[in-house]
Amino acid sequence: MTENLLEVKNLHTHFFTENGVIPSVNGVSFSVKKGEVIGIVGESGCGKSVTSLSILQLINKPGKIVEGEIRFHEKDLTTFSEKEIRKIRGNKISMIFQEPLTSLNPVFTIGHQISEAIRLHQDVDKKEAKQRSISLLRKVGMANPERQYHAFPHLLSGGMRQRVMIAMALSCNPELLIADEPTTALDVTIQKQILKLMKNLSNELNTSIILITHDLGVIAEMVDRVVVMYGGEIVEENDVYSLFENPKHPYTKGLLNSTPKIHQLKEKLQSIEGNVPTPDQLPSGCNFQDRCPFAMDKCRELSPNLVASTDGSSVRCWLHQEKEVVNV
Amino acid sequence: MKKYLVKRLLQIIPVLFIISFVVFVLVYMAGDPVALMLPEDASESDREAMRAALGLTDPFYIQYFRFVGDLVQGNFGTSFRYNQAALPLVLERLPATFELAAASMVVATLMAVPLGIYSARKQNSLVDLFITGGSVLGKAMPNFWLGILLILLFAVNIQVFPVSGRGTIVHMILPAITLGTGIAAEMTRLIRSNMLEILNQDYIRTARSKGVSSNILVYKHAFRNSLIPVVTIMGLQVSHLVSGALITESVFSWPGIGLLLVQAVNGRDMAVVQAAVFVIALLVIVVNLITDLIYRLLDPRINYS
Numbered sequence: 147m148t149e150n151l152l153e154v155k156n157l158h159t160h161f162f163t164e165n166g167v168i169p170s171v172n173g174v175s176f177s178v179k180k181g182e183v184i185g186i187v188g189e190s191g192c193g194k195s196v197t198s199l200s201i202l203q204l205i206n207k208p209g210k211i212v213e214g215e216i217r218f219h220e221k222d223l224t225t226f227s228e229k230e231i232r233k234i235r236g237n238k239i240s241m242i243f244q245e246p247l248t249s250l251n252p253v254f255t256i257g258h259q260i261s262e263a264i265r266l267h268q269d270v271d272k273k274e275a276k277q278r279s280i281s282l283l284r285k286v287g288m289a290n291p292e293r294q295y296h297a298f299p300h301l302l303s304g305g306m307r308q309r310v311m312i313a314m315a316l317s318c319n320p321e322l323l324i325a326d327e328p329t330t331a332l333d334v335t336i337q338k339q340i341l342k343l344m345k346n347l348s349n350e351l352n353t354s355i356i357l358i359t360h361d362l363g364v365i366a367e368m369v370d371r372v373v374v375m376y377g378g379e380i381v382e383e384n385d386v387y388s389l390f391e392n393p394k395h396p397y398t399k400g401l402l403n404s405t406p407k408i409h410q411l412k413e414k415l416q417s418i419e420g421n422v423p424t425p426d427q428l429p430s431g432c433n434f435q436d437r438c439p440f441a442m443d444k445c446r447e448l449s450p451n452l453v454a455s456t457d458g459s460s461v462r463c464w465l466h467q468e469k470e471v472v473n474v
Numbered sequence: 475m476k477k478y479l480v481k482r483l484l485q486i487i488p489v490l491f492i493i494s495f496v497v498f499v500l501v502y503m504a505g506d507p508v509a510l511m512l513p514e515d516a517s518e519s520d521r522e523a524m525r526a527a528l529g530l531t532d533p534f535y536i537q538y539f540r541f542v543g544d545l546v547q548g549n550f551g552t553s554f555r556y557n558q559a560a561l562p563l564v565l566e567r568l569p570a571t572f573e574l575a576a577a578s579m580v581v582a583t584l585m586a587v588p589l590g591i592y593s594a595r596k597q598n599s600l601v602d603l604f605i606t607g608g609s610v611l612g613k614a615m616p617n618f619w620l621g622i623l624l625i626l627l628f629a630v631n632i633q634v635f636p637v638s639g640r641g642t643i644v645h646m647i648l649p650a651i652t653l654g655t656g657i658a659a660e661m662t663r664l665i666r667s668n669m670l671e672i673l674n675q676d677y678i679r680t681a682r683s684k685g686v687s688s689n690i691l692v693y694k695h696a697f698r699n700s701l702i703p704v705v706t707i708m709g710l711q712v713s714h715l716v717s718g719a720l721i722t723e724s725v726f727s728w729p730g731i732g733l734l735l736v737q738a739v740n741g742r743d744m745a746v747v748q749a750a751v752f753v754i755a756l757l758v759i760v761v762n763l764i765t766d767l768i769y770r771l772l773d774p775r776i777n778y779s
């Protein structure tokens with residue numbers, strides 16, 4: 147549990163639109179260790195998806211990573227050629243997306259789509275790929291996998307499709323699985339099954355997970371460490387118990403407000419007064435100042451830095467700046 | 475699938491009735507054919523006798539039922555210009571028209587698919603702008619104008635192609651380009667916008683996250699999806715094809731149904747007009763049906779019930 151599998155360092159991803167530059171992600175840094183499950187939380191639009199897509203270089207035009215490093219096994223993925231990064235995608239690092247209903251190609255059978263992922267990265271023939279796909283489908287709990295192999299996506303429920311996505315994502319035993327709100331679109335019972343499945347499989351295969359979600363309940367159940375994002379920046383990072391017991395950033399406190407105990411966290415993010423500033427309208431000074439009950443004069447003038455303390459946590463707030471600056 | 479097919483075929487029957495009625499009414503209102511059939515110095519009593527012999531003095535509905543009765547037997551009457559049964563005359567011209575239609579569809583598809591895909595992949599580039607502009611131009615160009623222009627350029631000034639007629643593949647090139655260009659323009663535009671939409675879909679992002687290369691992404695994952703609209707688009711072009719064929723065949727003296735129909739209209743050869751219009755309408759229906767069937771085969775989400 148010591149070696150860092152992935153290190154995101156000072157990531158800046160901006161969108162160059164006709165109406166100007168949208169700085170969606172600004173200086174995000176975090177790391178993921180082998181076998182670790184980390185959670186990224188934050189309100190809609192804070193840059194969670196952009197961060198996760200940036201890791202695999204999946205940001206489309208007009209978006210661009212303008213600064214920063216994505217170190218995977220020490221190698222910076224941002225310097226990889228398209229061909230090199232393709233060998234990572236779906237193989238070493240794979241993704242599951244929020245929308246199970248639209249994330250599978252409607253004109254190919256699910257079996258074909260899983261087999262394709264296998265054959266892209268492993269030197270196996272069609273027959274072998276089919277056998278592996280069927281056993282993956284069995285593994286993710288599909289009844290009658292031999293028959294379901296030939297099913298088109300529209301015949302399956304959302305939960306079933308998300309199982310297919312998981313099967314596909316795990317088909318090459320990735321070292322890192324990025325799940326961007328994998329259960330948000332599903333109803334509660336299915337949600338639990340899918341999360342349990344992800345957790346079991348990742349334990350079995352020792353896969354690290356980055357789990358992105360709105361749902362603090364999911365965070366409490368699933369992850370080891372939490373990164374809280376606001377306005378394209380990380381505002382707090384800590385291990386899951388300390389974060390729930392002792393949130394430091396006023397934003398994190400706001401999120402946890404009505405959910406005091408870790409075992410009772412079933413609700414979605416408690417809404418905080420005020421609106422999330424859009425990335426093109428961030429204020430000078432602290433991004434959270436307009437909604438923060440503790441805002442001071444200083445907060446309106448200067449942006450606080452993300453400061454790490456000796457216990458392994460870090461926070462970006464003038465109320466917690468007495469310690470030494472480690473991250474920028 | 476079988477059930478669906480039967481249902482669709484049954485639906486054709488009332489449509490055919492409507493067409494037969496429209497065709498009949500058109501000719502009924504077109505005026506007195508006897509005037510053209512008899513010499514100018516024929517007496518009024520001769521004309522009257524001719525009308526009675528042809529059944530033209532009967533009431534409208536009797537004439538219509540007689541028309542439908544004949545029609546069911548494939549009898550549209552006799553062309554007085556060719557002095558032959560009208561239907562075989564029309565059917566005889568079918569291969570020529572099919573040949574032209576197929577050739578123009580091939581020309582259109584060969585132009586539109588690569589251009590549409592390319593301009594979608596290079597959205598907002600200079601090439602994209604050029605292709606998009608070109609397709610607006612191509613669509614706006616009337617068939618007869620393009621046909622005459624091509625004849626002037628490549629048959630008169632530079633004599634590489636024959637001016638008119640049918641025979642070798644060389645004869646086919648200018649007419650096929652004439653008829654195919656407008657269709658290609660429309661198809662290019664639609665394929666481009668379709669492709670753009672498809673490339674933004676979540677499943678394309680999923681495929682990319684699996685490590686699929688951008689060529690396979692476009693030509694397998696996206697193109698297979700765009701085939702559905704492309705087939706629909708091709709089906710929709712059939713009406714352009716028909717109206718375009720009338721003009722193109724006339725410009726190039728291409729001996730197809732279009733030319734026959736135009737000549738029959740000019741010569742008031744009503745039996746041939748009726749037969750030609752009926753056969754063309756039937757063709758359009760059949761092509762639409764085929765389009766629909768292909769569409770269903772391509773899209774697994776549609777069921778056949």
Ligand SMILES: Nc1ncnc2c1ncn2[C@@H]1O[C@H](COP(=O)(O)OP(=O)(O)OP(=O)(O)O)[C@@H](O)[C@H]1O
Pocket residue numbers: 161163168170188189190191192193194195196197207208209424425
């Ligand atoms: N293609 C794009 N063009 C322009 N701006 C974009 C684009 N994609 C994302 N953004 C901007 O980046 C910001 C962050 O978006 P992102 O999708 O990462 O949010 P998120 O945290 O994942 O939100 P959600 O919880 O709703 O998924 C948004 O405010 C959005 O305006």
Ligand code: SF4
Pocket residue numbers: 395396397432433434435436438439440441442445450462463464465
């Ligand atoms: S820096 Fe100031 S405004 Fe920002 S969160 Fe801390 S106290 Fe609130």
Ligand SMILES: [Mg+2]
Pocket residue numbers: 194195196326
């Ligand atoms: Mg998102």
